Amino acid sequence: MAPQPVVTGLSPKEGPPGTRVIIRGEFLGNRPQDLVGLKICDSDCLLSAEWKSPNKIIARTGPARGKGDIIVTTVSGGVGTSTVQFRVYHETIGPLKESAVWIEESSPQNFAWGRRTLTQSGLTQEDPLGLSIEGNEQKIPEDLRDLVPDACGDLSQENFSPAWFLLENHSATSFVDLKAGLSYLKRKVESQKEGQLSFLKSNAGSVIDQLDTLMNIRDKLQEDTKLHGSEPLDVLELSIKNSIIESKKIFDDVLVRKEKADSTRAVLFALSRHKFLFCLPNAVDRLAEAGEYDKVVNDYSRAKNLFGKTEIPIFRKVLEEVDQRIMQIRKQLHEKVVKMPQRVEQQKKLIKALTSLEVQQSGTLVGDKLRNIDPAWDAIEARAKYLETTLRHTFEQYANRDAATQDKLKNRDPNQTPSRVNFCEEICDIAASQLPDLWRLGQLYFTGELRGQHDPKPGDFKRMILNAIEKFCVYLRLTILIAADQRTLRQTTGLSWPIGSNTATHQFLSWIPQCLRYTRIAYATLISLDLPSEALDIIQKLIDEVRLFCFSIIFKRATDRCKKLDAQETWEMGVEDFPGATLLPAALEALLVETLDEVQSVCMQPEAREGNLLEPQSDGQREVSQRLQEFLSAFSRVIEELAYQSHDEETPTHNVSQLLGFPNAQHTDPNVSSGHFYATGTSAVTWEQRMLCCLANYAYCNKSFFPHIGELFVKYGYPLPTLAIETSRYTVNQLFTNLLEEYVEHKGDPLVGTIEPSMYLGRFQWDHEMEIGKLRPYAHECCDNLVGVYSEIYTISPALLRPILESIVQTISEELARLMSCVRRFSFTGAIQANVDIRLLRDALENYVNETAKNYFLEALEAINPPLNAEQKRKADEILGHVKHNMRLQLLCFGVKDL
Known part of the structure; x- marks a missing residue:
């Protein structure tokens, strides 16, 4: 059961009957039907009560008098209580008082004697005390009605109270004036009494006439009673009724028409109103x-x-x-x-x-x-479905259009924008325009501006936003990331972009940066909406993938350009700190700088709320290392192709002597001077020179250029690609070794092949006695051929002397050891000659003899049988010194240690 009603406030607190009162309090009812009783000053006012709320009721006071409580009775709470009281008072209605009843303003006439009554009307009464009340304010004390509850100050009323009258009209009059007023009132009353007696005395005849008239009226009344009975008015009443009936019969039609006219008029008035x-x-x-x-x-x-x-x-x-x-x-x-x-x-x-x-x-x-209809939520769902349908329809439209036009566009203009790019632009525009609308509509719903009486659904709205963004990213992945593994994505979505020709795919790859720009613009628009991080992370992941894919595409394109650097090789040796190296590494560096600038401006520089692709152990860092490795490996292959270029078309030249009839390829090239040569065309550069330049380029890359590439990457903000550089250096070392073996084989095999024929030229035999005192022709020939090889290498790249000559000298020493071991017996002079020849070659080539060659030279000396005695050794030393003196110019180049 509800608490009892309590009245705590009234407005106003007093008034005459019929006053409109606003009652305020607590527990005044739950609904209009709950209010079953309302009393104001013990007067029932329920009929006029109007229930507004549990704290407010409006009613009109009844015909009560005095002060009293306001009692509210409800079904739920019972009879209530009141902390305030209402006072009811009666007002005298005068000519200036607003009233719904007509008040006669003039005093009634006394038609009996043709003069006014002696007593004044209450409406026009004067002060009976004869005192002036002008300037006195008529005030009624607050407790006046409480002091005199059954009286009033009106002279015409039966309950007239002199005390009330004096307090109301003469509260400010002095006691002396009141005594004077009392004397005036007494004189006035006495004069009125005397005036009545004199009036009767002077008018006695008129009074007797009036008495006669009254007697005649009585006689007439007695005669009428005898004739018509004691109830003469019944006949009059019957006549009046008959008159009314007859009059109604006469005016029935008129009255009916009047009623119809009145009702029609009332209807028209109601319609108009x-x-x-x-x-x-x-x-x-x-x-x-x-x-x-x-x-x-x-x-x-x-x-x-x-x-x-x-x-x-x-x-x-x-x-x-x-x-x-x-x-x-x-x-x-x-x-x-x-x-x-x-x-x-x-x-x-x-x-x-x-x-x-x-x-x-x-x-x-x-x-x-x-x-049960929630229009705001239905609008959100409709907009989300429309966005999803628009994205899918746009994807299918462009995919079908691209599939239908692939055969017709095999020879299309490469500058024409591919359908994939147009789709990326349009779908990004759709996302940038419709996703903000969906988000704003949802915010209006959840802030209560559009929500009605239904509960919000934040979880469902979040799934809508995430689903729309995921679909947007899926379509972009299917379109942009053509080189990625999309099998799982195609199986889950059931969508795929038609696979076009290799030409079309290659043309699209150059537009990947443009697609990335469209995606970033849409992403920036969504960031400004203050979307949840979970939603923005989906697009950020896609952008990072596209950035990494764009990086890969740019570097692949750079790798393809690197593979064509052989066309830029002019064989100009312009590297000051490494003779023999050409300007090809500089061209590679220029290409790499151009590529890094493009990558930095297109994809690697992170924009608003994008991640760093070069975090340690990240996919981006691995991708950078892999692409640089491919780039440098391609450059290494270019050097290798340049080394073997036109090898089959040219006749290899061999710097060997003419003892056996081979043409000597030693000639002076006008383009070769001071360690540099400048080719006007590839035909002016021999294959041997090209091989030496490529070997020099390999050595330069291994020593200086590849570390410089790492410093260049660090300069652009990339982590040092140590793995890629070391892998490329390993590849270069392998290619350098293979190319060196090729050159050594090309130069060493003909040289070594001439030793044995030259040694036994003219039917020479080691066991015959011979003239000694100088070198044998084969030793001279071997030295001359090595000087030729030395000169060719020194002209191109002195740094290649040691690795090339060591291999050739090792081969020569191995051949001499083999030849000497094949001789069964040496003559006295033959043993001296063989010792001088072998020692001269060993001493002349000392700077280029490795441990293996030393062992071969020692093996060749030990193969002389019988071994040299003291006299033979002395003679051999004397001849060797004389030969070295005569050949000092030839041996001078072999004496240079540090180049």
Whole structure:
């Protein structure tokens, strides 16, 4: 049971009967039907009571008097209490008092004697004390009615109280004046008494005439009683009734027509007065067709406020018709709300109108038919579905168009924008325009601006946003990341972009940076919306993948350009700190700088809310290392191709002597001077020179250029690609070793092949006695050939002397050891000659003899049989010194240690 009602406030606190009183308090009822009793000063006022809320009731006071409590009785709480009281007083109505009753302002005439009555009317009464009350304010003390509850200050009333009269009119009059007024009142009363007696004395004849007249009236009344009985008025009453009946018969038609005219007039007046209500059904239809839903809401709200509680049948019927029309308008509004496409402002306007109409119709039978509709949420779902449908339709449209035009566009202009790029631009525009609209509509819903009486669904809205962004990213992945493994993505989505020709795919790769720019623009638009991090991370992941893919594409394109650097090789040796190296590494560095600049401006520089692709142990760092490794490996292959270029078309030249009939290729090239040569064409550069330049380029890359490449990457903000550089250096070392073996084989095999024929030229035999004192021809020939090789290498790249000559000298020493071991016996002079020849070659080539060659030379000396005695050794030393003196110019180049 609810608490008892309590009245805590009144407005006003006093007044005459019929005063409109606002009663305030607590627990005054839950609804109008809960209020069953209301008494004000013990007067029942329930009939006039109007329940407003549990804290407010409006009523009119009854015919009570004095002070009293206000008692409220409810079904739920019972009889209540009051902490305040209301005072009821009666007012005298005068000519200036507003009243709904006509008050006669003039004093009644005394028609008996043709003069006014001696007593003044209460309306025009003068002060009986004869005192002036001008300037005195008539004040009634607050407790006057409490002091004299059953009296008043009106002279004409039966309950007249002199004390009330004096307090009301003479509260400021002095006691002396009041005594004078009393004397005046006594004199006036005495004069009136004397005036009546003198009046009767002077008018005695008139009074006797009046008595005679009264006697005649009595005689006439007695005669009428004898004739007509004791009730003469019955006959008069019957005559009057008959007159009324006959008059009605005469005027029936007129009265009927008058009644019809009055009712018609009343109807027309009602129609004119309530024209708004009767025209409302057609008005709301007309406004709805014009799209002025705000006016529909205002007119309907006005009608509900004016006639919502009416009990008049015609008004109820019109309102029911209006409710039906509003129901149809609500259905139309709901259809328009979910109809796409349309602007958010238009949807917002429709949702507000629909929500207002729903609230106004809530609680009615008609309104409850659509009470479960949430227009704002339906609008959000419709916009989310429209976005998803638009994305999918756009993808399928461009994919089908690209598949249909692939055969026709085999020879299309490479500058023409591919369909993939156009799709990326359009889908990014769709996401940048529709996703913000969906997000703004959702925010309006969850902030309560568009939400009606339904509970919000934040989880569902979040899934909508995430699903839309995921679909957007899936379509971009299928379009842009053509080189990635998309098998899983295709299986999960059931979508795929048609695979085109290699030419079309290659043309599209150059447009990847443009697609990245479109995606970044859309991403920046979504960042400004303050979306959840979970949603933005999805796009950020896609952008990082596209950035990495763009980096890969740019470096692949650079690698392809690197593979064509052989066409830029002019064989100009322009590296100051490494003779023999050409300008090809410089061309590679220029290409790499250009590529790094492009990568930095296109994809590697992170923009707003993008991650760093070069985090340690990240995919980006591994991708950079792999692409640099491929780039440098391609350059190494270019050097290798240049080394073997036109090898089959040229006749290899061999710097060997003419003893055996081979042409000596030693010639002076006008383009070769001071360690540099400048080729006017590839035909002016021999294959041997090209081989030496390539070996020099390999050595330069291994020693200086590849570390410089690492410093260049660090300069651009990349981590030092140690793995890629070391791998490339290992590849260069392998290629250098292979190319060195090729050159050594090319130069050493002909040289070594001439030793044995030259040794036994002219049927020479080691066991025959011979003239000694100089070198044998084969030793001279071997030295001359080595000098030729030395000169060719020194002209190109002195740094290659040691690795090349060591291999050739090792081969020569191995051949000498083999030849000497094949000689069965040496003569006395033959042993001396063989010792001088072998020692001269060993001493002359000392700077280029490795441990293996030393062992071979020692093995060749030990193969001389019988071994040299002391005399032979002395003779051999003498001859060796003489030969070295004569050959000092040839041996001078071999004496240089540090180059």
